[in-house]
Amino acid sequence: MPSTSTFGSIVEIPGLLVGHCTLSERPTGCSVVLAPNGAVGAVDVRGAAPGTRETDLLDPANLVDKVHAVVLSGGSAFGLDAATGVVRWLEEHHIGFETGYGRVPIVPAAVLFDLSVVREGDNPTARPNAEAGYAACEAASASTPAAGNVGAGAGACVGKLFGLERCMKGGIGNASVRVGPWVVGALVACNAVGDVIDPTTGQVLAGARTVDGHNLLDTQRAFLAGERGKRPLAGTNTTIGVVATNATLTKAQAKRLAMSAHDGLARSIRPAHTTLDGDTLFALATGTETGPVDLMLLTVMAAEATALATVDAIRQARGITTLNGVVPAAMNMSA
Numbered sequence: 001m002p003s004t005s006t007f008g009s010i011v012e013i014p015g016l017l018v019g020h021c022t023l024s025e026r027p028t029g030c031s032v033v034l035a036p037n038g039a040v041g042a043v044d045v046r047g048a049a050p051g052t053r054e055t056d057l058l059d060p061a062n063l064v065d066k067v068h069a070v071v072l073s074g075g076s077a078f079g080l081d082a083a084t085g086v087v088r089w090l091e092e093h094h095i096g097f098e099t100g101y102g103r104v105p106i107v108p109a110a111v112l113f114d115l116s117v118v119r120e121g122d123n124p125t126a127r128p129n130a131e132a133g134y135a136a137c138e139a140a141s142a143s144t145p146a147a148g149n150v151g152a153g154a155g156a157c158v159g160k161l162f163g164l165e166r167c168m169k170g171g172i173g174n175a176s177v178r179v180g181p182w183v184v185g186a187l188v189a190c191n192a193v194g195d196v197i198d199p200t201t202g203q204v205l206a207g208a209r210t211v212d213g214h215n216l217l218d219t220q221r222a223f224l225a226g227e228r229g230k231r232p233l234a235g236t237n238t239t240i241g242v243v244a245t246n247a248t249l250t251k252a253q254a255k256r257l258a259m260s261a262h263d264g265l266a267r268s269i270r271p272a273h274t275t276l277d278g279d280t281l282f283a284l285a286t287g288t289e290t291g292p293v294d295l296m297l298l299t300v301m302a303a304e305a306t307a308l309a310t311v312d313a314i315r316q317a318r319g320i321t322t323l324n325g326v327v328p329a330a331m332n333m334s335a
Contacts, residue, residue, distance in 0.1 A: 007308045008176030009144045010185030013244045015039065015286040018187060019140030020151030020172075021082075021133070025126035027117045027320060028074035030082040031151030031172060032136040033187060033242045036095050038066035039284040042254035043108060046262050046272075047238055047279035051111040053080050058282075060251040064106055068095050069137075070242050070282045071109035072152040072172075072189050075127035083109040085133030110280040112191040112238040114155030116164060118323050145187065147173050148316035152240065156191035157327060158269075158314070159207030160237060161219050161276075162229030168206040169320060169329040170196075173313030177301040181246075181289050184301035186261065186309035188241035192269045193276045195219045196314045196330075199267040199307045206314045206330040213326075216333060220270045238278035239265055241309065243302045247293050249285035258283035260299035264306025281306065 011018055015037050022029035043058045053071075057064045069086050073079030087105045090096055096103030118124045136151065147153075153172025160167045170192065176185035190196060195207025195218065208217040208229070243261040261281045266272045273279050283302070319329040 007174060007312050008185065009174035010176065010187045010242060010244050011142050011144060012176045012183050013185050013246045013286055014288045016244055017140040017142055018145040019136040020146060021136040021139065022150045022154045023126050023128065023132065025123040027155035028114050028126065028128060029151045029154040030071060030073035030079060030128040030132050030136050032086055032133065032140060033070045034137060034140050035068055035284060035286065038068055039286045040065060040249050040251055040254050041067035041108065042251055042258045042283040043280065044255065044258035044262055045280045047277035048275040050278035050280050051077050051080065052109065052280055053083050054108040058108060060255055064097060065251060067106040067108055069107045071107060071133060072240050073109060073111045073128045074114040074152055074155050076111055076113045076115055078127040079111040080109055081130050082128040082133035083107045085130035086137055089134050089137035108282060110240040112152065112156060112189060112240055113236040114191065117155035117157060119321060120323065145174055147171065147312055149318050152189035153313060156189055158190060158192045159195050159219060160193050161223065162208040162217065164324045166209045166213065167327060169317040169327050171313040171317035173309045173316055175305045175308035175312055177305045179297060179301060181291060182298060182301065184243065184245045184298060184305045186241060186243045186305040188239060188306060188309040188313055190239045190310050190313040191237055192239050193237035193274055194269050194271045196310060197268055197270050198311060205311065237276050239269060240280050241306065242282045242284060243306055244284040245298055246286055246289040247298055248287040248290050249293060253295055254283045254285050256295060256299055257302045261302040261306040263303035265310060268307040268310040
């Protein structure tokens, strides 16, 4: 069962709600961060194989200055359909960009690949769709979100450079960092091809296992030593997430927040931002804190919150048994 984070969460930023929808037919799902009052949005894509929607409008040079939700989803490109349900929910609640002809909800999205995660008796074609996105909105609240095998993290796995039979369970995690009046929070769904590392100790928490399956391999060390395994296809991995703050930021400043958040991925995932991943992080600024902005501080906080949320995703994950074998979680392994 999913649990809650010990690191805080993104809903500590006033004005944000989080909801999950987890499918029962197969380990997959979607998660939504709602900003009913709108939030300045940005995105930074570092992986070479992303799956995204509505990211061009987040460019600081483009017109729309606020978004109303961000969707994180499993299901690969099929999962982008979840955003359609979020748009419908927002329209029904009269939330969106005013055009003079009605309100148009602005909903960027990113997906991760979990199509290979199938249990005995599952429907392998089950993917998050518009109904799942709508259900995630219905479930959204300001309570600390569930973590682990829920929403976009339901089918997430990590440590796949040596084959799916040697990977471990990923998930979705939360964190927040407070300094003075400022809060920066993160929600991260970790489905990395690499290992997840405790950035404080350097210990591998979850990732590729040794051939016997009983110990952690340390992917980077093995790779640099010349070991090679069953390399997965490009795009069949990816860590996606949202980092948010209560600060009042421009789109350009929010972009810097998203860029710096990727430093948190680099600290907690090894290797990160590979040609096989589609690592994508969104940034949201709700503007509920109107004091002068210390962007340097906020970017440091963003990296820290993202690293903690990534670790949380792994610590909260639970093992599952798939057609590829047992996929253990960090709680079942020792380095």
